Amino acid sequence: MKARYNLPCNIAQSLNIIGDRWTLLIIHEIFVGRTLFSEIKNALTGISSNLLADRLKYLEEEGLIKSELYSRHPPRYRYTLTESGEALEHVFNALILWGHDHLKKCYKKLVDAETGKEVEIGYYIKETGERAGKVVPVPVEEGEKALEDRVKEGQ
Amino acid sequence: MKARYNLPCNIAQSLNIIGDRWTLLIIHEIFVGRTLFSEIKNALTGISSNLLADRLKYLEEEGLIKSELYSRHPPRYRYTLTESGEALEHVFNALILWGHDHLKKCYKKLVDAETGKEVEIGYYIKETGERAGKVVPVPVEEGEKALEDRVKEGQ
DNA sequence: TCTACTAAGTTCAAAAAATCAACTCAGTAA
DNA sequence: TTACTGAGTTGATTTTTTGAACTTAGTAGA
Incomplete structure (x- = not known):
């Protein structure tokens, strides 16, 4: 929980938040609708209280989950995902698909909700919605991210 | 390297292979073309020899990378990805995109290689290539996976 | 030839993180 | 009153990771 990667790389920085043991699985359990401490604990055989x-506390600090007090006095919380946590759906799906194609032991496949047909991942141009060909990561220039964020907020 | 999740979930099983500290970053360095021990080590500030x-050995056992001896006597290897390792590209991209949208510190965005326009992740139907709407994970029935594998091999 | 230096590790001690078991605290059920 | 549950906390033990030193074969330079 303290050792962090100090590398100029989105992947490393993302893993600093969601890369600790159990963390991604916890988020995933909340994602699929388990909101109580005990529900999450029971679903994740082997995790300790x-x-x-600790992880729930950290994830709340980092803004991936929020907790709602539904009983004070024995203080009881219901945990749900923020938008930032929900956005990990693509990461879950990428892992599910990779697991389906490359693990011996696999339990799930990913299908279109309407037709039930198997899907794979693709990339689409944000502006136009067209299908992209090859995609590549490129550096975000200094300040560009801040600008984008302001635009998104409609400022 | 020994503690594994024992859960019937693609994500947990995938993380059993690529979820250890440094592992995904190592694969990513090989993915971007660093093939020598020292290249990988230098790129990943803070990792110990x-x-x-250990990780390279484990990843080779698991079939995500392969090593080619290019000098015996001081035995020297060049590490490259197998198809299984290459297939993690979507996981890398999902993390890069999540990082771009949700981290304060972010270094990369993902663009279409031809137009340079920003992309997002979507899903398309394997059979038809159409864009999928909502996607959901569904259980793979007992034996279905083995069948699919046989079909893929053209048997 | 001798010395310095490099690549690709290995070995081992120390530090950090995760697991495990027991405990707390408030409330509920019998 | 006793037992039990949910949501944790505390502390000891075990496992992982880090960090530093060492090895081994080879290369470059003087």
């Missing part, structure tokens, strides 16, 4: 408590 | 050596 203290670790789950 | 023994850990890198």
